[in-house]
Amino acid sequence: MSPKHVIFKKVSRDKSVAVYMAKRDFVDHCDVVDPVDGVILIDPVQLKGKKVYVMLSCTFRYGRQDMDVMGVAFRRDLFLVTRQVYPELQDKEKLTHTKIQQKLLRKLGDNAFPFFFEFPDNLPCSVALQPGPSDVGKKCAVEFEVKAFCGENQDDKIDKQSSVRxxxxxxxHSPENTKLVPVAETTFEFLMSEKPLHVKLSLPKETFYHGEPVPVNVEITNSSSRNIKDISVSVEQVTNVVLYSNDKYVKSVAKEETNDSVPSGTSLKKDYTLYPLLAHNKDRRGLALDGRLKHEDTNLASSSIVKQEVLKEVQGMLVSYKVIVRMIASGEVSLELPFRLMHPKPEPDDMVFEEFKRAYLKGIVYGDDDESPTEA
Known part of the structure; x- marks a missing residue:
């Protein structure tokens, strides 16, 4: 039995236009980005002679909508492109790029029209700061949206009744894993102590995948006259908002506090295991997430990989991770080591199985309030 593809469908309130898409996650493979494609179904009677357009946008939003006061914009369109799909400006065959589009066009009939967009190289990935329990309105985020609407021309004010968002x-996804073994080490010298404290921190690899434990090796050689105590190891997420504010949010997403000690003249070598999971941080305000779609699970934001030729400011928000070991030696001393947290690159067969599993085990329930999936 061949797996069935879940198709996301959303219809405008007046039934004039509907959007059909085979997926809502599009992967940046570093060297190429998955194109955005789908099909628009129209009702010529409801259109009343108007044209139909489809728009792809990338928006950076900083603050709530009710903060847009005194002419200060707290949002910026990082990318915006609009195409006319009806009346078609090209033959359907020239705009049909995928097999799913072909199947949908055959199934939906003569009033269905394909659309196709390619992402430019310099766009960021989706990321959103997790709101607190009492927060309302739009969150701080980099968001992508496909919008279909009808009008006399594309610059008309969009009627919500005749539009779909x-x-x-x-x-x-993670690039190929390097054989680099991240290591950081340093020496602390103290007043009234002839010999130093040496700390070494290491990880088995540079890139970890979402849901994967992070084993941390700590080596402490205490030749100083101080006694070391209260050793803790944590994973911290660092989010830099590089548009508007240059704010930095540092959040601990996994932590192990211990009673381990290293008296003067002794050493310690120990492995700790940390679990940086959103499941352990559900109510933490300000955590960066990999965007969020209604009724779908998400995870902590992936580490940002910025191409050399791209301006960091265009990225909206940059996310990174580091492991930090802290200890008390009369005062606090610490050492940190950066690493990547990302999605693994799936095999094609795995992606088909995920579609099959979601369709048959979860009852094919997806999308926004008035969305319903169908099968192609």
């Missing part, structure tokens, strides 16, 4: 995500 579908949130999508641009996510990044």
């Amino acid at each position: 579908l949130t999508i995500r641009k996510i990044q």
Whole structure:
């Protein structure tokens, strides 16, 4: 039995236009980005002679909508492109790029029209700061959206009754894993102590995948006259908002506090295991997430990989991770080591199985309030 593809469908309130898309997550493979494609179904009677357009946008939003006062914009369109799909400006065959589009066009009939967009190289990936329990309105985020609407021309004010908005995500998969073994070490010298404290921190690899434990090796050689105590190891997420504010949010997403001690003249070598999971941080305000779609699970934001030729400011928000070991030696001393937290690059067969599993084990329930999936 061949797996069935889940198709996301959303219809405008007046039934004039509907959007059909085979997926809502689009992968940045570092050298190429998955194109955005789908099909628009129209009702010529409801259109009343108007044209139909489809728009792909990337928006950076900083603050709530009610903060847009005194002419100060707290949002910026990082990318915006609009295409006319009806009346078609090209033959359907020239705009049909995928097999799913072909199947949908055959199934939906003559009033269905394909659309196709390619992402430019310099766009960020989807990321959103997790709101607190009492927060309302739009969150701080980099968001992507496909919008279909009708009008006399594309610059007309969009009528909500005759438009469809579908949130999508641009996510990044890990590049090929390098054989680099991250290591950081340093020496602390203290007053009234002839010999130093030496600390070494290491990880088995540079890139870890979401849901994977992070084993941390700590080596402490205490030749100083101080006694070391209260050793703790943590994973911290660092989010830099590089548009508007240059704010930095540092959040601990996994931590192990211990009673381990290293008296003067002794040493310690120990492995700790940390679990940086969103499941352990559900109510933490300000955590960066990999975007969020309604009714779908998400995870901590992936590490940002910025191409050399791209301006960091265009990225909206940059996310990184580091392991930190802290200890008390009369005062606090610490050592940190950066690493990457990302999605693994799936095999093609795994992706088919995920679609099959979601369709048959979860009852094919997806999307926004008035969305319903169908099968192609």
